[in-house]
Amino acid sequence: MSIFELRCLTKSYGKKVALNNVGLTLEAGRIVGLLGPNGSGKTTLIKLANGLLRQTEGMIFIDGKEPSTETKSIVSYLPDKDFLPDWMTVKDIIAYYVDFYSDFDTERAKTMLGNLNIDENMRLGKMSKGTREKVRLILTMARRAKVYFLDEPIAGVDPAARDYILRTIISNYEPDALVVISTHLIADVENVLDEAVFLRNGEVILHKNVEELVEEQGKSLDGYFREVFAC
Amino acid sequence: MLGRLIKYDFKSTFRSLLPLCAAFIVVGALAGLSIPDFDAKTAPPTVIVVLWGTIMFALVALTVAVSIISMIIVITRFYKNLLGSEGYLSFTLPVSAKMHLTSKCISGYVEFAIAFLSGIISYGLFLLIAVARVGNLINFKKVFEELAALIVNVDAPYAVFFILTALAGTFQALIKIYFSMMLGHQSEDHKILMSFVGYIVISIIEATIEHIISIIFLGVSFISETTDVVSLGYLIMTFVITMIFNIVYVIGTYYLMNNKLNLE
Numbered sequence: 081m082s083i084f085e086l087r088c089l090t091k092s093y094g095k096k097v098a099l100n101n102v103g104l105t106l107e108a109g110r111i112v113g114l115l116g117p118n119g120s121g122k123t124t125l126i127k128l129a130n131g132l133l134r135q136t137e138g139m140i141f142i143d144g145k146e147p148s149t150e151t152k153s154i155v156s157y158l159p160d161k162d163f164l165p166d167w168m169t170v171k172d173i174i175a176y177y178v179d180f181y182s183d184f185d186t187e188r189a190k191t192m193l194g195n196l197n198i199d200e201n202m203r204l205g206k207m208s209k210g211t212r213e214k215v216r217l218i219l220t221m222a223r224r225a226k227v228y229f230l231d232e233p234i235a236g237v238d239p240a241a242r243d244y245i246l247r248t249i250i251s252n253y254e255p256d257a258l259v260v261i262s263t264h265l266i267a268d269v270e271n272v273l274d275e276a277v278f279l280r281n282g283e284v285i286l287h288k289n290v291e292e293l294v295e296e297q298g299k300s301l302d303g304y305f306r307e308v309f310a311c
Numbered sequence: 312m313l314g315r316l317i318k319y320d321f322k323s324t325f326r327s328l329l330p331l332c333a334a335f336i337v338v339g340a341l342a343g344l345s346i347p348d349f350d351a352k353t354a355p356p357t358v359i360v361v362l363w364g365t366i367m368f369a370l371v372a373l374t375v376a377v378s379i380i381s382m383i384i385v386i387t388r389f390y391k392n393l394l395g396s397e398g399y400l401s402f403t404l405p406v407s408a409k410m411h412l413t414s415k416c417i418s419g420y421v422e423f424a425i426a427f428l429s430g431i432i433s434y435g436l437f438l439l440i441a442v443a444r445v446g447n448l449i450n451f452k453k454v455f456e457e458l459a460a461l462i463v464n465v466d467a468p469y470a471v472f473f474i475l476t477a478l479a480g481t482f483q484a485l486i487k488i489y490f491s492m493m494l495g496h497q498s499e500d501h502k503i504l505m506s507f508v509g510y511i512v513i514s515i516i517e518a519t520i521e522h523i524i525s526i527i528f529l530g531v532s533f534i535s536e537t538t539d540v541v542s543l544g545y546l547i548m549t550f551v552i553t554m555i556f557n558i559v560y561v562i563g564t565y566y567l568m569n570n571k572l573n574l575e
Contacts, residue, residue, distance in 0.1 A: 093499070094499065127574065130402075130403050131402065131403070131572075132398075132399065132402055132403070132572065132574040133572070133573060133574065134570060134571065134572065134573075149405045149406065149407050150405070152403055152404065152405040152406075153405035155403070157399075157403050159399040161396045161399050162396055163396050163397055163398075163399035163400040164397075164400070165323070165392075165397055165400075167323060167326060172322075176319065179315045179318075179319075180312070180315065180404045180405065180406070181404075181405070
């Protein structure tokens with residue numbers, strides 16, 4: 081069943097076209113890699129789906145509805161920006177999520193925090209960059225959402241942290257939810273992906289099942305990505 | 312949801328605003344407690360006079376600081392929470408743009424009111440304590456008599472419109488800043504600078520329109536030295552113009568927030 085659909089989606093910044101007439105349909109219960117080099121339109125697409133940008137043309141549907149207050153209550157979004165308020169403690173930000181998201185699972189969040197020995201009384205502004213990234217991921221994955229948009233969740237962290245992040249995603253997402261992971265670090269994520277969407281210059285150039293693609297091409301997803309996007 | 316948004320606006324801003332207002336009130340009281348009795352038979356010791364002078368200086372400095380910092384607190388809360396990186400969290404909450412704007416208007420207004428009230432309390436304490444300590448400082452009986460006479464003679468509609476205009480003017484100060492920030496945010500680069508430019512341009516347009524309307528409807532000019540600027544007609548006109556501007560700014564801010572949000 082389609083839970084996320086883009087119809088003729090175009091987004092321009094002045095004369096620069098970031099997304100050009102994109103059409104895409106994704107189903108629930110899948111982990112999809114939104115893959116492409118820097119500047120290919122991955123972040124723009126996710127921001128549009130979250131209502132942080134307005135499209136120039138086209139339509140976006142999440143669970144049959146255009147981005148709105150209603151869709152925001154079923155979408156859990158991890159931006160590529162550090163959005164946490166410095167003045168809050170971990171406890172404060174958990175209370176904040178509980179206040180606004182009815183699907184937030186406090187126990188799940190506390191378990192993940194406990195596994196990483198993150199002090200709930202610590203101020204977010206006092207944390208290291210890596211710890212803040214983990215807190216952001218925990219907050220995102222502790223929601224029992226229908227759609228997860230994870231924008232570059234493993235960029236800028238060490239390989240050990242990447243493993244932890246991917247494990248957290250795999251072990252915490254709702255099985256009937258759609259998970260969209262945007263990244264250019266294909267090798268790290270390819271084992272967890274069901275489907276791959278390749279974006280180049282704002283256009284979808286491929287949307288395929290990862291297993292089928294690997295079998296067809298006789299090489300890993302990372303290898304194929306390098307071939308397609310070779311400079 | 313609105314109540315929750317306001318709660319977090321207060322939590323964020325009260326951390327800086329309340330200690331500042333508390334300091335303002337304490338210094339006001341200290342200024343009253345330390346005032347030397349200049350009319351006493353023996354001159355007060357120099358150290359007491361210097362101490363009082365220092366506290367008075369601190370009181371004046373705090374008056375300026377509370378006015379400026381309360382404004383900065385309101386501006387930074389709006390900008391950081393909605394248009395900065397925190398906006399990625401705020402605008403992905405299941406909350407409408409209308410709710411965000413209402414929350415910022417209510418919390419900003421209350422913060423201005425707290426800053427204003429802290430000034431009243433601070434200077435009120437200063438005067439009361441000073442009079443209690445140095446009895447001949449103010450002839451309170453005379454002050455109250457004059458105040459009572461003023462209240463008896465004041466025209467009721469005039470008083471009502473005076474208060475309404477003051478309240479609407481305070482809201483205008485707030486919403487004009489929000490609107491300027493949303494306008495500046497439309498720019499691809501230099502968003503903060505463009506917000507300042509937007510504020511200046513809006514202020515010039517506002518002043519020009521007010522001036523033209525005053526000449527057309529009342530036949531008076533704001534800049535005329537002979538104008539009776541405290542007439543009821545003038546006050547009503549000012550109130551109506553302020554309300555019209557407020558409506559325009561609210562609609563403009565909401566439109567930009569709802570339709571032209573561009574978090575980059």
